[in-house]
Amino acid sequence: MDKIPMTNSGHAALAAEYQRRTSEERKRIIEAIQEARAHGDLSENAEYSAAKEAQSLNEGRIQELEAILALAEIIDVTKLTGSSVKFGATVTFVDEDTEEEKTYQVVGDPEADASSGRISISSPIARAMIGKGEGDSFEVAAPGGARSYEILRVQYV
Known part of the structure; x- marks a missing residue:
């Protein structure tokens, strides 16, 4: 694939978002899923469904950021x-x-x-x-x- 041109500040911002999503968001979402599981029946548990959807969106954005950062061509x-x-x-x-x-x-x-x-x-x-x-x-x-x-x-x- 082609390189993605990016400024230093843009690369830093995306790297910071990646770091936040992998270290903080993942933990928060996993805790929310565990808490929702503790409420019992998962088939009618809106909290569980919302947490699983948040997890899916977060993991999708993490994959997107990994691809962008891997192809980044930083231009000073x-x-x-x-x-x-x-x-x-x-x-x-x-x-x-x-x-x-x-x-x-x-x-x-x-x-x-x-x-x-x-x-x-x-x-x-x-x-x-x-x-x-x-x-x-x-x-x-x-x-x-x-x-x-x-x-x-x-x-x-």
């Missing part, structure tokens, strides 16, 4: 330079219609969180920005029609 953004947008760039751009400014860092898929200012490199807006520099305009197809943006600043921090 502080060592990147340049004037055009690429992975790791923190880009400030303005909507040419509303004059609204936004700043996002272009990161790997598993660490993307637009509400925290991190967008996936495979997102439509990031794909439209790749290779562009300060002062360049780009267009993104949106549900309400195409939107035009102008890049104000490209930084690697």
Whole structure:
């Protein structure tokens, strides 16, 4: 499989989630299952069913994290330079219609969180920005029609 590009902070966050899920969540869920078993008949025990479902979801996420971390290619953004947008760039751009400014860092898929200012490199807006520099305009197809943006600043921090 292909490597998954990731920043240092994104890798650290996923590793911390993996650690928490394997050490704390597993124990908590096992205790909840044991407590629910103690209540007797398992066929009509909602607590037992809920705990087993939580266990299944937790184990699924642990497997997903193991795969992501195994394929992670950590890219140190502080060592990147340049004037055009690429992975790791923190880009400030303005909507040419509303004059609204936004700043996002272009990161790997598993660490993307637009509400925290991190967008996936495979997102439509990031794909439209790749290779562009300060002062360049780009267009993104949106549900309400195409939107035009102008890049104000490209930084690697």
